[in-house]
Amino acid sequence: MTPAPLSQPTSNRLLAGHMPQLDSLRTLAVLLVVVYHWFPTGQGINRLPNGTIGVMVFFVISGFLITRILLGNRDRIRAGKATLGHTYRNFFIRRVLRIFPLYYLVITFVYVFLPQASDIRAQPAYYYLYGYNILLHKTGNWADLLSPFWTLGVEEQLYLIWPWVVLLMPPHRFRAVIIGMIGIGVLFRGYGYWNGDFDGVLTPASFDAFGLGALWAWYTTERPTAIPQFRHLLSGAAAVSLVLLIGLLTLLPGDHIAVVLCQRLLISIIALWFVVGASLGFSGPGGSLLNNGILQYIGRISYGIYVFHMLVPGYAVPLLLRILNRLGIHLSPGFWAHRLISLAVLLVLASASWYLFEKPINGLKRYFSYGDRKPSAQPG
Template sequence: MEQKPSGYIAQLDGLRAIAIVLVVLFHWFPEGQGINVIANGPLGVTLFFVLSGFLITRILLSSRSFLQSHGLAATYKNFMIRRVLRIFPLYYLTLLILWCIRYIAFIPKVPTQLYEYPLYYLLYISNFLIEKLHDWSDVLSPFWSLAVEEQFYIIWPVIILTVAPRYLRNVIISIIVTGILSRGVLAWSGYAEGVLMPTCLDAFGLGALWAYVVFFGKNAQKFLRLSGYLTWAGLILFLYICFNEATVVKTWLFRTSMSFICLYFVARASYEGGFSSVFGKILNHGSLRYIGKISYGLYVYHMLVPALVLPFLIRFLNRFAHISLNPSEAEMKIASLVLLVIVASISWYAFEAPFNGLKRHFRLSTMRRPVE
């Protein structure tokens, strides 16, 4: 018997906040030192992937009645339009702004491959550009994960909506295995950055497997116990890889180890009210949930604020207000953090939310409040 889909899950916004904090820490502080002695960035991105695998699969499973009455083409179309409305406007606005400001001498220049290889960004395949150039100094390099998610969105509805429910679990498990195997195969073929979409399928797949378990009532308690054991195994492996030159193990199992850790938190946060401990209160806190709500904007802007927005503001104040600022590195980071939250907040309320509101015209189920 299918379980009726629930609505908004507050603690998942708290997890989004944790994910974006990990990513910002990774990019704003020296890698492998101090607070970044562990791989915060990859862990944060993997948490986003597991969340996406769970939420997207949950949406697709809950759209089964819509699929039966409207057909595959209409269901796929509405799903993609909803994703486009959520993701494309901010993404392409950012690219447009960066493209235009290159011609304004007063605005600081930013290091990006957008100007030389625009099609990789326009077509959402910048992860292929990372594999081609191995250039992580590009301020838009974090967009590789956005490209991976979009590529996943294109193929995943076809799988979830066309595979019969009795085969779905095995298909999802095979997708998880494919993610692990693909990293080894692609690395052997010369694509060792681990940013192509197949190399992330185990993270998406584990989230999808939890959505399947919950939706079809497949003994969620047993799954949670198993995910708890996998979390400890994943944590041990993750720390081992972080502190050792385990090249082969890292290639095959680094993202899997992080996915096991993230799966437990996503599963616990989304089941029967979520965490009830102190950690649950933290996830439910309004400030953390707010950060989670604007996390997409935070992700898009987090490299651009310290590289472009803050230097421009300092230059502007010096030129037009005759205020000369020479902030320390710590002051730059604090100012960047404040600016990042401000910019992402303005972006959400003034730009993203209106587009997001249009999703109500492209429903996927008969629920009054469609799941995002």
């Protein structure tokens, strides 16, 4: 992939609005998560830590976009064009509108109809208060149907704290805070390692991924003239990280301290290289791939794919096959055919969720814009 040259003021370009190549990165990230959960671990296409890679890509993208939004609003507050309370209220409401409705719909469905597949009946508060990652840390029950939702708990917990850090921190100290955040992520996983925790599902264990995304947001808003130098350094760091990651994966067991400490960091640095390039716009063959309309569409519905993907192969597809059987269509798909059917069902379900449920609710964001207090037609 070839990063596009900076042919116009970078800060203006990055703050202009939607970055479609990031949607394609979301597609790749969510498909890696699906592969991790749908295929035998350590075999075939699931030999890599696909789940970790996909989640770290999501976290880096989230750290970049959320921090970018907050830094822009921090400047508006400092200029007297907005208040701290108004900004935080609208930020949180917009996150609620995007994340909460589908999340609560799915966990309530599991609570009512599939309680045997989850710990939700025994510990509902952890799920309904976005603390499931804390429960998973305690139980280690990765067989829970809702186990991927630990990442949503991490993000929501971060949304409670990070806006205040960004909006209140003196600008000249903010980069140091980001660097400290990255360090805390590594150190916290070290602390967990010494206490027998290799999963790293508590929020501080993912600080380095979020922090790296936030660092790119800081450069785009605060130091746009230093972006060429940053990209040069990042390219070298990503190349070294790739070599080290290959070494970790091939030479060391998954519970080795070097893997626990460094694997996520190395993946996040590589992910940041892709996020930086996609936010600016890759050119060449890689850019053509990321500009593909199908990939970008799947990225737009990636939240639904993530939320539904554990339900589809074990519950939705068997239900579909039973319905077809009653209609006289008898199918007995093998493993690969079953996965292809599951993928088709997942894409249809996520699309229906987006157009019939998520998008209409998401449209309410126009009443909570960061600009004027009156309703506006601003997207996002």
